[in-house]
Every structure is written in structure tokens, then in C-alpha cells.
Amino acid sequence: MGNILVTSYINPDMDGTACAVAYAEFINKTGGLSTAGLLGLPHEEALYVSERFNIFLPLIENTDDFTKIVLVDVSELRLFAGKIVPEKVIEIIDHRQVGQTDEFVNAKKQIELVGSAATLVAEKFIGNNVKISRDSAILLLSAIISNTLNFKGSVTTDRDRVVADFLFEVSKLEKDYYKELFASKSDMAGEKLKNTLMADKIVVRQISDKRIVVPQLEIIGAKELLEQRGPEILEILDEMKKTDQLDFIFLNLVDLENICNYFVTKDFETQKLINKIYGLDFVEGHAIKEGLVLRKQIWPLIVSKLEK
Ligand SMILES: [Mn+2]
Structure with missing residues (x-):
């Protein structure tokens, strides 16, 4: 082996x-x-945790040296831009509904709709009575807090909560740890805003014959960002729509303090689509929805509207 x-x-x-x-x-x-081995550059939040707790993140350039690959938190070949050979994949652990695992002919697949793939990985340690290192516990707990929006997102399941309790014990982190974690990804000063929105460009989804991009920000200070830089956000989205020849684009702006979502776009067709899904009206380029909804939960709703 x-x-x-x-x-x-x-x-x-x-x-x-x-x-x-x-x-x-x-x-x-x-x-x-x-x-x-991590391809590309991990998100800001992951870099923060790495630095804060002195946890090494192993970066790799490509996967050429490996004959067997396990994929975690992902089940879509196109997110690898040619960097993996699908036949090499022997196992997949993911928690999203929108996945396409057909190409992975040799993989054992575990797809379960919990809040975080980290929950599935932590359950392996718990279920098999294998001792987990503190570093891994910190990483997995950070992931669960991040993905479930500190257990307030509607993606959250009891399994996420049970596993998090265990990881809080092992990691010895405080219950208010989420505050520093969220703060670490909320700085959108200057060019960071545009760079963060554009970084999501890689994920162009094709549904029927429509091309869609949904950048997402989960931050503290979402309302202020919208107030201060709303027009700029609308311009960036418009530019992305033109450059990438998209049919739909909106920003899913998740407000971690006020527990609501802002759907931001000035594209009329996208506004109509969101109105069909959630019955929301747009004022000055945004619509507000109570509660916390993540992009991965919106995709299936978009698919159901566009595919009929
Ligand atoms: Mn995930």
C-alpha cells in the first residue's frame, strides 16, 4: 500500500x-x-488558525507523485482544474449535495449532509477510538464553527454539535473562540474586498445552459460593508458577469452578527431568480433574508428553478 x-x-x-x-x-x-497536501493557497481563516496555534499546513504544487488520493470536503473534479487524475481517487468524504462523483470510478464515497466535512472526519476518530492530536482537534473544531456559522447556520446538525463538544474538550479552546475566528476573515479593507470576491471566480457553475457565479462572504460587519461599499460591490459583480459571460451573479453576504443574509446584485434577471426562490424584493441592489443561509444550500434551489 x-x-x-x-x-x-x-x-x-x-x-x-x-x-x-x-x-x-x-x-x-x-x-x-x-x-x-494542500493545493493552492488556503483561505484566510485557515492561515489565521495555522499562525495562531503554530500548526503547520503542508502545501503542495501538484499531485503527480501520488498514485492514491483521498478527497475531503469536495466531490467535484472540475474544482481541481486538471490537477488530479480521477482514477487515482480511492476515497471521498464530503457533505455537499451538489456533487458529481461519477468520474471517480475507483472511490469509496461517503457523502452525508452534515454542517461540516470536519464532523465526518472527527467521527472517524471517535467511532474508532483513535486518539486525535490537539492540532487536528483545533483545526476540525475551527472548521465546524466556521461552516455552521457558530452553530447558528441552518446547515447545522446535531452531529456537528456532538462532535464539537468533544473537540472543545480535546482542544481546550474557550466557547467564545468563534469571535477571533470570525474576526480573522472579516477584514475587507481596500483591495481585499475585490480580491476575495474575484477569488470565487473559479467556481463557475453551469446549470442547464446557464453560467452562474455566487461569491460568498461570511463576516462580522456585513451591514457596514454594504452601507459603505455597496456600489463598489455591485460594480465588481457586474464586471465579473461581463468578463466571464455569466447569466447570473450575486454576492451571498452572510452577516454573522445580525444573523441575516444580504443577496447583492444589480442584475435584473438574478434579482428575478432570487425573488422566485425566496420571494424577496430588491432595494438598491440588495435583498435581506432573516437567518443564515450558505451558498451550498442555495444551489439546489437555483437548480430546481432553472431546470424546469
Ligand atoms: Mn465544507
Whole structure:
């Protein structure tokens, strides 16, 4: 059994990063041989956690050296931009509904709709009675807090809560840890705003014959950002729509303090689509929805509207 690479999509978020590192540890502690490797640059939040707790994040350029690959927090080949050979994938652990696993003919697949893929990885340690390192516990807990929006997002399940309790114990982190974690990704000063929105460009989704991009920000200070830089956001989205020849584009701006979403776009067709889904009206380029909804939850609703 050769060395197995555990990886996530290019430029992984907190969840993908945490799962890759922790699941490699699990394999190594259960008789396998594996290496975690992250493609591209992990999200701001993951870099913050790495620096804050002095946890090494293993970056790799490509996957050429590996004959066996495990994918975590991802089940879509196109998110790898040619960087993996699908036949090499022996296992997939993911938690999203919009996935396309057909290309991975050799993979054992675990797709379960919990709030965070980190929950599925942590359950492996718990279920098999394998001791988890503090570093991995910190990473997985950060991922669960991030993905569930500190257990307030409607993606949150009881399984996420149970696993988080366990990880709080192991990591010895305080319950208000979410505050510093959220603050770390909320700085959108200057060019950071545009760079963050454009970084989501890689994820152009094709539904029927329509091309769609939905950048997402989950931050503290969302309302202020919209008040101060709303017109700028609308311009950036408009530019992305033209450059990428998109049919629909909106920003899913998640307000972690006021527990609501702003859907931001000046594109009329997109406004009509969101109105059809949620019955919301747009004023000055945005519509407000109570509660916290993540992009991965909106995709299936968009698909159902566009495919009929
Ligand atoms: Mn995830």
C-alpha cells in the first residue's frame, strides 16, 4: 500500500484544510501511510488558525507523485482544474449535495449532509477510538464553527454539535473562540474586498445552459460593508458577469452578527431568480433574508428553478 495523498480542492477553505490534515493523521494512526497536501493557497481563516496555534499546513504544487488520493470536503473534479487524475481517487468524504462523483470510478464515497466535512472526519476518530492530536482537534473544531456559522447556520446538525463538544474538550479552546475566528476573515479593507470576491471566480457553475457565479462572504460587519461599499460591490459583480459571460451573479453576504443574509446584485434577471426562490424584493441592489443561509444550500434551489 503506497503513500496516500489526502487533499481538498484548490485554495481550500477552513473545512477542506482541516479535513486533509486530520484525516491523514487518522489514516496514519490506523495502519495506513498517508500525507496531507494542500493545493493552492488556503483561505484566510485557515492561515489565521495555522499562525495562531503554530500548526503547520503542508502545501503542495501538484499531485503527480501520488498514485492514491483521498478527497475531503469536495466531490467535484472540475474544482481541481486538471490537477488530479480521477482514477487515482480511492476515497471521498464530503457533505455537499451538489456533487458529481461519477468520474471517480475507483472511490469509496461517503457523502452525508452534515454542517461540516470536519464532523465526518472527527467521527472517524471517535467511532474508532483513535486518539486525535490537539492540532487536528483545533483545526476540525475551527472548521465546524466556521461552516455552521457558530452553530447558528441552518446547515447545522446535531452531529456537528456532538462532535464539537468533544473537540472543545480535546482542544481546550474557550466557547467564545468563534469571535477571533470570525474576526480573522472579516477584514475587507481596500483591495481585499475585490480580491476575495474575484477569488470565487473559479467556481463557475453551469446549470442547464446557464453560467452562474455566487461569491460568498461570511463576516462580522456585513451591514457596514454594504452601507459603505455597496456600489463598489455591485460594480465588481457586474464586471465579473461581463468578463466571464455569466447569466447570473450575486454576492451571498452572510452577516454573522445580525444573523441575516444580504443577496447583492444589480442584475435584473438574478434579482428575478432570487425573488422566485425566496420571494424577496430588491432595494438598491440588495435583498435581506432573516437567518443564515450558505451558498451550498442555495444551489439546489437555483437548480430546481432553472431546470424546469
Ligand atoms: Mn465544507
